[in-house]
Amino acid sequence: MKTYCIYETEWGDGALLFNEKGLAHVLFPPLSAQDLPAELGERFERYKHVQSKDYGLSSTLARYLGGERVYFDVEIDFGRLSDFERAVLKNLRGLSYGKTIGYKDLAKECGRGRAARAVGNVLAKNPVPIVVPCHRVLRSDGRLGGWSGPQGWKERLLELEGIISGDSSLVRAEKPTT
Numbered sequence: 001m002k003t004y005c006i007y008e009t010e011w012g013d014g015a016l017l018f019n020e021k022g023l024a025h026v027l028f029p030p031l032s033a034q035d036l037p038a039e040l041g042e043r044f045e046r047y048k049h050v051q052s053k054d055y056g057l058s059s060t061l062a063r064y065l066g067g068e069r070v071y072f073d074v075e076i077d078f079g080r081l082s083d084f085e086r087a088v089l090k091n092l093r094g095l096s097y098g099k100t101i102g103y104k105d106l107a108k109e110c111g112r113g114r115a116a117r118a119v120g121n122v123l124a125k126n127p128v129p130i131v132v133p134c135h136r137v138l139r140s141d142g143r144l145g146g147w148s149g150p151q152g153w154k155e156r157l158l159e160l161e162g163i164i165s166g167d168s169s170l171v172r173a174e175k176p177t178t
Contacts, residue, residue, distance in 0.1 A: 002047040004040065007058035009065040011156075015040060016054055016061070017047055022075030023057065025127045028150050061130065067160055069097045072131040079127070084110060088122040093132045098161045102140045116140075124148055130157065 002024075004017040012029025015036060025044070030036050040047065055074050064070045076093075078086055087110040095101055101109075103116040103123075112118065123134040126148040135157040139145040147154050158164045 002044075003050045003053055004044065004047045005050055005054045005058060006036075007054070007061050009062045011065055014061075016057055017044055018053070019077055021077035023055075023128055023131060024077045024079070026061075026129055026131060028129075028153060030150075057131075064130065065160070074131065076128055076131065084112060084115070084118065085122045087111070088119055089126060089132050092123075092134060092137065095133055095136050098163060100136045100138050100158075100163055103137055103145065104140055106137060120146065129153075133157075136161075136163070 002017070002019050004015050006013050006015055009029065013033070013036060014029045015025075015027040016023060017025040017027070027036065027039060030039070057072065057074050060070050060072060064072075076089075078089055081089070088106060091106060091109045092101075103119045104113070107113055107115040107119045110119070119137070123137055124146055126132055126134045129135065129147065129149040134147045135149065135154045137145065137147070144154055144158070149157075155164065
């Protein structure tokens with residue numbers, strides 16, 4: 001059965017979508033409150049709204065977005081991924097709060113040291129950002145790079161975790177760490 005629940009944070013309301021295998025998607029709070037029901041209706045019409053079957057993830061996500069260090073203990077359905085794509089997301093899932101890694105270093109950890117661009121492609125399609133923290137992957141020069149979440153959120157999450165400062169500078173003073 002495909003279900004979703006709404007999570008509430010100080011940054012707005014988003015949605016967690018589950019299927020028989022686990023968490024399938026994380027939807028961020030949109031700019032307009034009307035956009036979330038519209039996206040659910042357009043992209044996820046087969047999902048049914050439930051209020052209580054979120055495995056505690058709603059409160060964990062709200063605590064995280066409130067600045068608390070948390071661990072996301074939930075089964076994830078990565079869908080139809082290649083072995084490499086699955087390895088990228090599973091390796092990244094273990095990256096601790098406040099730590100970063102470069103695309104190239106993540107590729108090395110997955111056994112394909114020359115596949116930094118392929119890692120970026122995997123992360124751009126990550127259906128469960130934050131739970132699999134693709135926001136913690138930075139370019140080798142310390143700049144942000146892309147990710148699967150909405151524009152501006154990568155910066156917000158990195159600032160929340162103390163990885164970047166709140167000023168206009170988005171470049172880390174040091175290289176990503178593993």
